[in-house]
Amino acid sequence: MAVTEEEYEGLVLLPGLPNEVALQCIIRVARRCHAALRCVCRAWRKLLASPSFYHMRQTQSLMAEEWLYVMLRTHWGEYRWLSFEEGGGGVRCWRPLPPMPLHSIGAACASLGSKIYLIGGSHGGSASRSVCRYDSRTNRWEMAAQLRVPREFAAAGSVDGLLYVVGGCSPVAGSLAWAEVYDPLADKWTVVASPVERRERWMHGYATLDKKLFAVADTGGVVFDPASASWNAISAALDRGWRGRAAVVKGILFSPDYLGKIMGYDLAKDDWQELEGVQLGLPKLTSIVTLCAVSDKLYVLGERPLRGRESELAVAAVEVEKGPNRLEGRVLWSHVSPCNMSVAAIIHCLPVRL
Numbered sequence: 001m002a003v004t005e006e007e008y009e010g011l012v013l014l015p016g017l018p019n020e021v022a023l024q025c026i027i028r029v030a031r032r033c034h035a036a037l038r039c040v041c042r043a044w045r046k047l048l049a050s051p052s053f054y055h056m057r058q059t060q061s062l063m064a065e066e067w068l069y070v071m072l073r074t075h076w077g078e079y080r081w082l083s084f085e086e087g088g089g090g091v092r093c094w095r096p097l098p099p100m101p102l103h104s105i106g107a108a109c110a111s112l113g114s115k116i117y118l119i120g121g122s123h124g125g126s127a128s129r130s131v132c133r134y135d136s137r138t139n140r141w142e143m144a145a146q147l148r149v150p151r152e153f154a155a156a157g158s159v160d161g162l163l164y165v166v167g168g169c170s171p172v173a174g175s176l177a178w179a180e181v182y183d184p185l186a187d188k189w190t191v192v193a194s195p196v197e198r199r200e201r202w203m204h205g206y207a208t209l210d211k212k213l214f215a216v217a218d219t220g221g222v223v224f225d226p227a228s229a230s231w232n233a234i235s236a237a238l239d240r241g242w243r244g245r246a247a248v249v250k251g252i253l254f255s256p257d258y259l260g261k262i263m264g265y266d267l268a269k270d271d272w273q274e275l276e277g278v279q280l281g282l283p284k285l286t287s288i289v290t291l292c293a294v295s296d297k298l299y300v301l302g303e304r305p306l307r308g309r310e311s312e313l314a315v316a317a318v319e320v321e322k323g324p325n326r327l328e329g330r331v332l333w334s335h336v337s338p339c340n341m342s343v344a345a346i347i348h349c350l351p352v353r354l
Contacts, residue, residue, distance in 0.1 A: 011043035023047075027057045031065040031354055032087050035095075035139065049138045054114070054354060064353050066295045067136070068315070069097075069116060071109070071348040079103050079347065081116075081134070084315060092335045094313060101141050102132050108156035108203075109348040112163050112184060116352060117144065119165050120151035127152040127169065131182075136352050145187045148177040155206035155215035159226050164192065164213050166224060171199030179224070198222050198231045207246045209253055210267060216242050238265055241272040245349065247291040249298045249320050252327065254291050262291070262300070264320075264327045273327045275320070281331030283314035294351040298329065303343045304336070311343040312336050 014022035026047065029037060038045045047053055058064060068084040081097035104121025111117070116134040120127060127150035134141050147165070154168025163182040171178060178199050179192035200217030207214050213224045214234060221234040221242075234242075238253075241263055246255040253265040254275065262275040275298075285302035292299040298318040303311050316334035320327065 011041070011046075013043055013047070023056075024060075027053065027060060030087075031067070032085050038139070051137075054137065066351045066353045068292060068294050068299055069111075069136075069348075069350055069352055070301065070313075070346055072343050073345045073347050075342040075344045082313075083136075090333070092333075092337075094337065097134060098139065098141060100132060100134075101143060102130055104128060104130070104152075106152035106168075108151070108154040108165055108168065108206075109350060110156040110158055110163055111350050111352045112158040112161070114352060114354045115184075116350065117156070117163060117182075119156050119163075120147055120154055120168055122152045126150070136354050145182070145189055148180055148189050148191060153202045153204075155203035155213065157206060157208040157213040159208060159211050159213065162226070164224065164226065166192075166194070166213065166215055166222065167200055167203040167217065169201070171196070171201050181226075192224075193229070194224075195231055198233065205242055205244055205246055205255075207248050207253055209248050210251070214238075214253070235270050237270050237272065241265060245290045245292075247293040247298060249293045249296060250322055252320065252322060254298055254320075256291065262298075262329070275318075275327045275329045278318055278329040278331055281334065282316050283334050283336055285314060290346050290349045292349040292351060297332065299349075301346060301349060303346065313343065 013019050013026065034048055038048055069081060071079060071081050073079055079100065082094045083097060085095055086092050104123055107121030108119040114136045118132050122128065129146040129150050131144040131146060132141055133144050149169050151165065151168030154165050156163065156165045166179040169178060177191045179194045180189045181192050182189050203215045203217055205216045211227065215221050216234065216239060220239055223232045223234055241255060243255050243257060246253050254262055257263050262278065263272045264275050265272050282300055283302065285304060289302040298320050300316045300318060302314045304314060306312060314336045317332045318329045319332055320329055
């Protein structure tokens with residue numbers, strides 16, 4: 001897939017250079033500088049919004065970069081998104097995203113390609129069919145196709161280029177759309193058949209593991225395998241150890257326990273083990289707030305209140321090693337910085353590849 005002249009309307013990319021030469025220069029600029037590149041001129045802005053631009057970066061063996069994105073709720077009830085940028089020389093910082101077009105409570109969240117999807121949620125006390133998405137290529141929010149049924153506190157995850165959502169609506173037999181799948185190319189949701197006996201209403205945690213969507217509910221949970229269109233209950237061991245948000249790194253599902261330890265679940269062994277060797281290197285937090293998998297590393301995030309109306313966000317990157325009988329972690333770096341707001345909770349945390 002080549003970048004064509006039509007994608008930037010024949011405008012000059014770099015004066016004095018043929019566009020094909022200028023393009024080879026621009027695609028080599030690191031992702032952390034793309035926001036500044038968009039401000040140079042209209043031709044560059046259109047170029048960086050083109051999917052073929054990023055495809056060309058990949059064909060030139062320029063690795064896609066995965067960044068951390070978080071959604072925060074302030075003590076005043078505001079919802080804000082931030083991206084965590086890692087620059088050269090160990091420079092790291094949080095940058096705000098544009099405001100969302102809709103503010104909902106209990107929306108499911110998942111990333112697919114370069115986009116973040118916020119699915120359903122409550123508006124004015126009622127579940128919603130709305131879906132809004134953020135495109136990291138253009139730094140803009142937009143509305144996507146609506147769900148077939150309203151949902152709140154559902155589970156969502158992407159597998160093989162499709163986005164799945166389960167629960168968050170009535171689990172009774174009359175509800176045919178308890179599960180749906182979204183095709184981003186067609187911008188369309190389709191019903192996924194699901195057995196009534198596997199359905200739960202509220203989902204409290206979800207993750208994609210082994211190309212399957214795992215979700216935990218009030219009691220137990222479900223596993224959906226898109227390849228075979230099969231549904232199963234999660235194991236009793238997984239249900240006992242899964243606490244809130246989880247992250248999958250190197251085939252292991254990690255979740256914090258009530259004592260602040262990080263535990264890892266091995267699907268093949270159906271067993272939990274503590275991630276050893278990380279406690280001393282992590283930032284000092286009251287408890288581990290959330291976990292996220294970014295570039296095959298385990299990111300540990302938390303919030304520390306300061307005096308007044310501000311808070312600090314702490315994040316640490318952990319290298320995970322899976323041994324035959326133990327899980328070991330090594331803290332690569334940690335970063336603590338003010339976020340210029342009073343953070344009440346980290347609502348969502350996920351990686352986006354570009």
